[in-house]
Amino acid sequence: MNTIRNRFFAIEQIPFFFDLLKWLALALLIGVLAGSASAFFLSSLQWITQWREANLWVIIFLPLGGLLIGLSYHYWGSSVVKGNNLLLEEFHSPKQIIPFRMAPLVLFGTLLTHAVGGSAGREGTAVQMGGAIADQFTKIFHLKNRDRKMLLIMGISAGFASVFGTPLAGAVFALEVLVLGRMRYEALLPSLLAALVADYTCHAWAVEHTTYAIAWVPAMRPELFLWTLLAGILFGLAAWLFSQSVHFWSRTFTRSISYPPLRPVLGGALLALVFWTTDSSRYMGLGIPTIVEAFSQPLAEWTFLLKTLFTSFTLGAGFKGGEVTPLFFVGATLGNALHGFIPLPLALLAGMGFVAVFSGATNTPIACTLMSIELFGAESAVYMALACVLAYLFSGHTGIYHAQQIGSPKHGLYSRLSKRSLKDLSKPSEKKDS
Numbered sequence: 001m002n003t004i005r006n007r008f009f010a011i012e013q014i015p016f017f018f019d020l021l022k023w024l025a026l027a028l029l030i031g032v033l034a035g036s037a038s039a040f041f042l043s044s045l046q047w048i049t050q051w052r053e054a055n056l057w058v059i060i061f062l063p064l065g066g067l068l069i070g071l072s073y074h075y076w077g078s079s080v081v082k083g084n085n086l087l088l089e090e091f092h093s094p095k096q097i098i099p100f101r102m103a104p105l106v107l108f109g110t111l112l113t114h115a116v117g118g119s120a121g122r123e124g125t126a127v128q129m130g131g132a133i134a135d136q137f138t139k140i141f142h143l144k145n146r147d148r149k150m151l152l153i154m155g156i157s158a159g160f161a162s163v164f165g166t167p168l169a170g171a172v173f174a175l176e177v178l179v180l181g182r183m184r185y186e187a188l189l190p191s192l193l194a195a196l197v198a199d200y201t202c203h204a205w206a207v208e209h210t211t212y213a214i215a216w217v218p219a220m221r222p223e224l225f226l227w228t229l230l231a232g233i234l235f236g237l238a239a240w241l242f243s244q245s246v247h248f249w250s251r252t253f254t255r256s257i258s259y260p261p262l263r264p265v266l267g268g269a270l271l272a273l274v275f276w277t278t279d280s281s282r283y284m285g286l287g288i289p290t291i292v293e294a295f296s297q298p299l300a301e302w303t304f305l306l307k308t309l310f311t312s313f314t315l316g317a318g319f320k321g322g323e324v325t326p327l328f329f330v331g332a333t334l335g336n337a338l339h340g341f342i343p344l345p346l347a348l349l350a351g352m353g354f355v356a357v358f359s360g361a362t363n364t365p366i367a368c369t370l371m372s373i374e375l376f377g378a379e380s381a382v383y384m385a386l387a388c389v390l391a392y393l394f395s396g397h398t399g400i401y402h403a404q405q406i407g408s409p410k411h412g413l414y415s416r417l418s419k420r421s422l423k424d425l426s427k428p429s430e431k432k433d434s
Contacts, residue, residue: 031197066264109320120321130159181408232390239360249316267317331357360395
């Protein structure tokens with residue numbers, strides 16, 4: 001009898017089948033919960049955005065909103081204030097279960113940030129809610145560290161996929177973002193299952209995602225190939241600028257104001273003053289209308305710079321949200337500006353920038369290429385892939401997530417950087433500044 005049982009489990013596909021059932025069950029739990037949380041978040045965010053745009057006077061409450069966010073994290077959220085970086089840190093060096101309060105705190109902080117006119121995104125909120133929800137099952141099922149790491153990946157995947165409606169990109173993003181240049185293929189199945197379930201759940205709640213159209217994609221020719229390479233380099237530099245700006249304002253507020261709750265108060269006051277005295281309402285919140293415009297009509301050449309400034313300042317001051325949708329804004333409007341001298345269709349350049357700047361800032365070129373196919377179709381895939389890879393290379397060894405580790409450097413000349421985190425690379429400069 002034992003011999004028969006041993007031979008049964010010696011067949012490689014048998015334990016794989018039971019493993020599939022295990023991860024499918026967990027994916028259903030995590031996907032449904034994370035997808036439902038994203039659906040509630042997106043619906044609430046849409047209502048709040050419409051209300052704010054109809055009542056722009058609300059920006060006078062930016063300092064008050066900043067104070068409430070600062071106090072809530074100072075007294076109840078000090079253990080989760082690192083946000084997405086906490087998820088990455090727990091994956092690399094497991095210490096304790098992610099407190100569930102991360103989910104309601106980031107939801108409250110993000111909605112309040114958008115309500116009073118802060119310039120921020122939404123992916124950070126969905127990813128943190130997904131990660132916090134998923135990690136609770138570590139405690140419920142008494143899982144070991146290996147399986148816990150899988151749960152964190154599933155939470156990230158579910159949150160990302162459901163908030164953008166891109167399950168393939170979400171599944172790969174969760175694998176790619178953890179370690180620069182390395183992917184954990186053993187987590188591919190759990191990540192994909194969670195992403196698909198979460199995306200389906202979000203759609204089941206009748207939540208719609210923004211659609212973008214690229215009407216015409218020219219056949220690739222040698223001269224267009226070279227122009228695409230140039231565009232990718234510029235997108236990478238924009239990603240580098242965005243990442244550096246976020247870290248700069250975060251360091252500046254930390255060094256200048258010792259009491260954390262006061263940082264978003266001062267930041268909110270300065271933002272309110274600028275928004276009130278200038279015509280800058282397009283830079284509040286997500287900026288989806290401007291992103292859509294970038295695909296169809298010329299915009300001011302400096303639009304991407306102002307969004308970089310407002311978003312990095314908002315997040316650096318301590319307001320909550322995410323960086324990805326602002327990165328879409330920056331990339332799409334930069335692509336729009338490049339149409340002035342790069343002979344590619346306006347919508348194609350906007351789409352290339354949309355995913356490429358995101359690729360450079362998060363170091364996830366494969367996920368961003370998949371996202372371009374899910375959002376724009378496969379016709380433009382070659383242009384998108386080139387732009388994403390070039391942006392990834394030319395953004396340097398930097399990114400918006402300082403807890404991201406370097407598993408394989410972007411160039412052979414920098415092999416000494418292996419197994420270091422992006423935060424480590426900034427330590428020499430930080431010491432010099434101080």
